[in-house]
Amino acid sequence: MSFFTHFSSLNGARLCIYVGIFLSFYGRIYSQSQAVADSVEIIYEKGTFSPQEELYLLKEIVGNESEPSKKLYYSEKLIKIATQLDSSRYIISGLFQKGNAFRITGDLSKALQNYFLAAQLASESNDQRSLGMTNLAIGDIYSLMNTHNRAKEYYSEAVSTFRKINDSILMAASLFNLGDHYLKRNKPDSALTYFQESQEISKKTEYEAGMAYNLGSIGVIYAGRGEYDKAEENIYQAVQILEEQEDFVAISEYLNDMSEVYFNKGNPDKAIDFSLMSLDIAETYGFKNEISDAALQLSKLYEEKGDIARSYDYYKEYITYRDLVNNVASAQEIAGLRADYEVSQKQMEIDLLNAKDKNQKLAVIS
DSSP, rough: SSSSSSSSOOOHHHHHHHHHHHHHHHHSSSHHHHHHHHHHHHHHOOOOOOHHHHHHHHHHHHHOOOOHHHHHHHHHHHHHHHHHHTTTHHHHHHHHHHHHHHTTTTTTHHHHHHHHHHHHHHHHHHHHHHHHHHHHHHHHHHHTOOHHHHHHHHHHHHHHHHHHHHHHHHHHHHHHHHHHHHHHTOHHHHHHHHHHHHHHHHHTTTTTHHHHHHHHHHHHHHHTTTTHHHHHHHHHHHHHHHHHTOHHHHHHHHHHHHHHHHHEEEEEEEEHHHHHHHHHHHHHOOOOOHHHHHHHHHHHHHHHOOOOHHHHHHHHHHHHHHHHHHHSOOOOHHHHHHHHHHHHHHHHHHHHHHHHHHHHHHHHHH
């Protein structure tokens, strides 16, 4: 699965190959998942199906669709039909994917609203796997908002759930996210512990995305330690795997991390090349958070080169997209959503206790 049999550092020729890899993204825009979504969409739009068949096809489309507006459209259609058929399993799936669509476009408050609704229904239905996945997604939103204590709380809940139901792949994902939480809190040793456990599970289960994410993030830890060759190798291997899967969000993030590696190695020109690649991918797919990060990096790099005009232009782009992400998720609005969710959970606990008390009384009477 490797593009090269050995990797030590990106020389000029290797960088050209990297650019070639990047350009190949545009030659085959759709990932394997997107190809599935496209194929199923054609079948769905041309055929007539029973309600259950329609639900299945819609679930396949929204689960594989990467374009956010289409993901949102089919998610809402899935929720509507599933509601008519009173199918909680498909309603949860629709709400979860609707949340994903809003998250991709940076509308964090709407993403969180849909995740909370999905979590509530999953809890009521005792759907532990869906509840764990939704808690993982909620943790991601809080992480994006830099509300790290809340993120840790939901990641820990997800880990607990997946340990209980023995789901190895989702366990690996949850452990990775906990590691990422500690990495963002500038606690690399704690982060590394979680990344390594996640990586071990990913290798045993041949979970390639997990292997890639852990490789890349361990590379970021190496970079923080000044071990730039190890950082470069890890991030490069991560991008190799992610390029095959065409996971563009992660590729954009890790290319920007590679830019930081080259900046610290004293090679600002290659650093700029990597950040430009990161920014182009993010702009192509509308990843607001990644656009903001790449623009900030480019602003810093051009300032170092003395190109103040370009630095200022990228800084303005950074501010624009940073505000687009932050403004759609005010602290008050998020707190309200969380409160509503917690009230519903508390009421459900009260109802269960009342039901248990009633059953005990009936048993005594009997």
